[in-house]
Amino acid sequence: xxxxxxxxxxxxxxxxxxxxxxxxxxxxxxxxxxxxxxxxxxxxxxxxxxxxxxxxxxxxxxxxxxxxxxxxxxxxxxxxxxxxxxxxxxxxxxxxxxxxxxxxxxxxxxxxxxxxxxxxxxxxxxxxxxxxxxxxxxxxxxxxxxxxxxxxxxxxxxxxxxxxxxxxxxxxxxxxxxxxxxxxxxxxxxxxxxxxxxxxxxxxxxxxxxxxxxxxxxxxxxxxxxxxxxxxxxxxxxxxxxxxxxxxxxxxxxxxxxxxxxxxxxxxxxxxxxxxxxxxxxxxxxxxxxxxxxxxxxxxxxxxxxxxxxxxx
Amino acid sequence: xxxxxxxxxxxxxxxxxxxxxxxxxxxxxxxxxxxxxxxxxxxxxxxxxxxxxxxxxxxxxxxxxxxxxxxxxxxxxxxxxxxxxxxxxxxxxxxxxxxxxxxxxxxxxxxxxxxxxxxxxxxxxxxxxxxxxxxxxxxxxxxxxxxxxxxxxxxxxxxxxxxxxxxxxxxxxxxxxxxxxxxxxxxxxxxxxxxxxxxxxxxxxxxxxxxxxxxxxxxxxxxxxxxxxxxxxxxxxxxxxx
Amino acid sequence: xxxxxxxxxxxxxxxxxxxxxxxxxxxxxxxxxxxxxxxxxxxxxxxxxxxxxxxxxxxxxxxxxxxxxxxxxxxxxxxxxxxxxxxxxxxxxxxxxxxxxxxxxxxxxxxxxxxxxxxxxxxxxxxxxxxxxxxxxxxxxxxxxxxxxxxxxxxxxxxxxxxxxxxxxxxxxxxxxxxxxxxxxxxxxxxxxxxxxxxxxxxxxxxxxxxxxxxxxxxxxxxxxxxxxxxxxxxxxxxxxxxxxxxxxxxxxxxxxxxxxxxxxxxxxxxxxxxxxxxxxxxxxxxxxxxxxxxxxxxxxxxxxxxx
Ligand SMILES: Nc1ncnc2c1ncn2[C@@H]1O[C@H](COP(=O)(O)OP(=O)(O)O)[C@@H](O)[C@H]1O
Ligand SMILES: [Mg+2]
Numbered sequence: 001x002x003x004x005x006x007x008x009x010x011x012x013x014x015x016x017x018x019x020x021x022x023x024x025x026x027x028x029x030x031x032x033x034x035x036x037x038x039x040x041x042x043x044x045x046x047x048x049x050x051x052x053x054x055x056x057x058x059x060x061x062x063x064x065x066x067x068x069x070x071x072x073x074x075x076x077x078x079x080x081x082x083x084x085x086x087x088x089x090x091x092x093x094x095x096x097x098x099x100x101x102x103x104x105x106x107x108x109x110x111x112x113x114x115x116x117x118x119x120x121x122x123x124x125x126x127x128x129x130x131x132x133x134x135x136x137x138x139x140x141x142x143x144x145x146x147x148x149x150x151x152x153x154x155x156x157x158x159x160x161x162x163x164x165x166x167x168x169x170x171x172x173x174x175x176x177x178x179x180x181x182x183x184x185x186x187x188x189x190x191x192x193x194x195x196x197x198x199x200x201x202x203x204x205x206x207x208x209x210x211x212x213x214x215x216x217x218x219x220x221x222x223x224x225x226x227x228x229x230x231x232x233x234x235x236x237x238x239x240x241x242x243x244x245x246x247x248x249x250x251x252x253x254x255x256x257x258x259x260x261x262x263x264x265x266x267x268x269x270x271x272x273x274x275x276x277x278x279x280x281x282x283x284x285x286x287x288x289x290x291x292x293x294x295x296x297x298x299x300x301x302x303x304x305x306x307x308x309x310x311x312x313x
Numbered sequence: 314x315x316x317x318x319x320x321x322x323x324x325x326x327x328x329x330x331x332x333x334x335x336x337x338x339x340x341x342x343x344x345x346x347x348x349x350x351x352x353x354x355x356x357x358x359x360x361x362x363x364x365x366x367x368x369x370x371x372x373x374x375x376x377x378x379x380x381x382x383x384x385x386x387x388x389x390x391x392x393x394x395x396x397x398x399x400x401x402x403x404x405x406x407x408x409x410x411x412x413x414x415x416x417x418x419x420x421x422x423x424x425x426x427x428x429x430x431x432x433x434x435x436x437x438x439x440x441x442x443x444x445x446x447x448x449x450x451x452x453x454x455x456x457x458x459x460x461x462x463x464x465x466x467x468x469x470x471x472x473x474x475x476x477x478x479x480x481x482x483x484x485x486x487x488x489x490x491x492x493x494x495x496x497x498x499x500x501x502x503x504x505x506x507x508x509x510x511x512x513x514x515x516x517x518x519x520x521x522x523x524x525x526x527x528x529x530x531x532x533x534x535x536x537x538x539x540x541x542x543x544x545x546x547x548x549x550x551x552x553x554x555x
Numbered sequence: 556x557x558x559x560x561x562x563x564x565x566x567x568x569x570x571x572x573x574x575x576x577x578x579x580x581x582x583x584x585x586x587x588x589x590x591x592x593x594x595x596x597x598x599x600x601x602x603x604x605x606x607x608x609x610x611x612x613x614x615x616x617x618x619x620x621x622x623x624x625x626x627x628x629x630x631x632x633x634x635x636x637x638x639x640x641x642x643x644x645x646x647x648x649x650x651x652x653x654x655x656x657x658x659x660x661x662x663x664x665x666x667x668x669x670x671x672x673x674x675x676x677x678x679x680x681x682x683x684x685x686x687x688x689x690x691x692x693x694x695x696x697x698x699x700x701x702x703x704x705x706x707x708x709x710x711x712x713x714x715x716x717x718x719x720x721x722x723x724x725x726x727x728x729x730x731x732x733x734x735x736x737x738x739x740x741x742x743x744x745x746x747x748x749x750x751x752x753x754x755x756x757x758x759x760x761x762x763x764x765x766x767x768x769x770x771x772x773x774x775x776x777x778x779x780x781x782x783x784x785x786x787x788x789x790x791x792x793x794x795x796x797x798x799x800x801x802x803x804x805x806x807x808x809x810x811x812x813x814x815x816x817x818x819x820x821x822x823x824x825x826x827x828x829x830x831x832x833x834x835x836x837x838x839x840x841x842x843x844x845x846x847x848x849x850x851x852x853x854x855x856x857x858x859x860x861x862x863x
Pocket of ligand 1: 327332350351352353354355356357358359
């Protein structure tokens with residue numbers, strides 16, 4: 001019954017962001033482009049955390065794998081945009097598969113710590129092999145890679161439109177996925193793993209599938225971020241970038257399709273505003289995390305879903 | 314009639330204490346078998362091993378001629394076994410419709426129309442059709458039990474294991490339940506753990522009595538009802554007549 | 556320097572690290588053992604201990620020894636008090652739900668770290684040790700005239716480093732005595748075994764939890780105070796310390812105090828030794844991966860007994 005409405009809502013957001021390209025002032029235009037790419041990361045994280053209940057503290061490794069998979073191919077081999085992006089995505093698939101096979105043998109708190117540790121190991125590895133990765137400094141993506149179908153990706157208009165296209169595809173994919181049988185089994189596992197197993201669903205394989213989809217989308221976002229904004233650095237694989245998607249998804253609403261975007265949007269501007277005032281802008285993130293867990297555990301869109309629109313996907 | 318389920322020497326102990334001990338059990342197809350026995354006799358432990366929730370300490374389980382002892386639970390469900398929990402275990406935050414759809418979907422896959430039809434039928438059969446949109450966690454205890462049964466039905470199992478399905482149901486609901494199980498007899502085999510003697514007497518083709526983890530007796534409901542040993546086990550008082 | 560003396564130096568450095576780590580990890584392990592929550596902000600309590608030691612020693616006159624004693628008393632008390640308040644204001648309201656607690660303590664981590672950045676600043680600052688004699692160490696060698704002692708150049712430690720090792724041993728012994736012998740310790744262990752049962756027996760579980768969280772943070776702060784004359788105080792120093800304590804607590808078996816101490820010695824010593832001979836980053840990468848795999852394949856830790 002409400003299918004028409006929520007398709008309308010989600011497509012409406014996509015249309016609104018497209019309109020943004022023409023009406024936003026330059027500074028906001030750049031911000032929104034960045035937010036859309038980061039929201040892709042958050043949407044990827046949400047598939048694991050929000051829908052499947054896998055609370056990872058190490059998603060930066062997937063974001064970083066995408067970024068460095070893309071970036072290193074470009075930096076060392078002058079690859080074109082498409083092969084470089086493909087390398088980033090493959091890196092994400094492989095890493096999430098390996099991490100999933102290991103980490104999914106644990107659950108709950110152990111899973112959080114294991115993912116955190118794997119991610120830390122990757123971040124330190126990126127710093128350690130500085131001959132290849134340029135260590136802490138990171139590197140600028142060569143301009144040869146930043147061209148696609150005759151477009152210059154460092155151009156702001158192109159950048160926005162590509163970010164928008166990527167965001168739209170991932171949003172629609174998420175919407176499709178969570179209404180699909182697989183997405184519903186993800187939720188079943190999150191709610192009651194034993195029950196789901198006794199309905200015949202293989203918990204391990206399903207969670208592995210969810211984690212690989214989630215890690216791959218995160219890697220896609222990391223690769224696109226480096227491609228569009230022209231820089232790859234080890235901070236993007238650090239703990240902070242594992243905490244960000246958690247924060248965005250919690251703020252926006254875990255297990256909702258729109259939540260990740262809403263959370264990323266609010267948090268981005270909150271941090272943007274506060275970084276004008278102080279260097280300690282992560283203070284805002286800390287306060288937000290504490291307040292969210294205390295007072296708004298369902299997040300903004302989650303609250304709407306709970307109170308007003310139960311079957312909002 | 315061919316045997317659908319068979320156990321040989323099936324045992325399980327918890328920290329050294331046997332909960333189920335050396336049970337040999339044969340269940341012919343299309344039979345309604347009641348499994349009875351006092352609290353703590355090992356009934357739940359026994360059926361948990363059948364479905365694969367618990368690994369046995371020793372012994373074997375054969376389902377439709379195939380040794381399933383080492384098979385994980387989801388695979389056994391895939392072969393046609395279904396189980397409803399004694400302690401209600403529905404997806405509390407999801408609607409009744411979604412609960413039953415999850416049960417039907419594994420078998421029917423992406424065929425949305427077939428899933429929809431199956432959900433409606435299962436909910437109708439347990440009398441919850443008008444509750445489809447309700448959140449399962451908000452239902453009364455009895456209705457959650459019925460939802461469990463609907464989830465079992467929607468799987469169209471060849472063997473349906475029900476762990477104390479009538480616990481917490483009202484009299485009228487129990488009557489409906491009896492009718493439902495009778496109607497199912499043509500489609501499937503049913504293993505029913507049950508405390509309510511009227512349900513056992515009216516539904517069961519045969520009854521197996523478990524006591525201290527061992528099979529104490531097996532027979533027709535009338536025969537079991539008359540058995541001294543069974544009465545003694547229930548009353549826990551040696552050989553006195555009840 | 557020859558290999559032998561070099562190894563001995565590495566082991567001494569390792570022993571200092573192991574001592575501080577054992578103290579800090581005991582706090583983390585205590586909190587996990589009793590409350591069943593993982594405190595991600597633990598590293599920040601360590602950092603706060605170091606920063607407060609700097610603050611106290613620079614505002615109190617009367618010579619480095621007096622200032623240091625004041626710091627060693629005040630910093631853990633203040634940090635422990637702060638943690639107890641955080642427990643009552645935040646964690647209690649989350650009902651100690653394991654996952655939500657981790658998220659909230661991540662928030663707490665950033666709040667403490669960033670608040671320190673805003674007030675204390677981004678500089679690393681030293682604290683003068685209360686005493687600091689250089690102690691040259693002898694080495695034995697097979698010479699022409701048989702066994703002979705000599706003092707290789709560069710093989711030395713300081714009296715303060717030896718003091719840190721001694722202090723950690725005493726403090727951990729005291730903690731064990733406290734947990735096994737005192738009434739408060741008994742109450743904590745009762746709460747650990749069964750929170751609901753403890754409530755039924757009239758143990759004020761909420762206050763016990765606040766106290767345990769405070770004591771755990773206090774231990775981290777004390778570790779911070781001890782390390783700061785060797786390593787300067789910096790607002791980001793909590794991150795590495797947290798990682799190492801996690802490693803120790805996991806290898807030792809979550810919540811087991813004895814296992815934690817064995818693991819601290821193991822990790823501290825091997826980290827000290829590995830980082831003298833190899834790159835410290837490589838050592839950390841390997842240790843981190845090893846720990847992740849321990850959690851995957853042996854969640855009860857290397858020294859723990861049966862599974863969870
Ligand atoms: N997970 C378990 N751990 C330890 N003991 C158990 C466990 N499950 C059942 N038991 C014990 O096994 C025996 C049989 O229990 P159960 O199978 O639940 O009996 P029933 O279903 O017939 O009432 C009881 O003594 C019970 O205490
Ligand atoms: Mg039972």
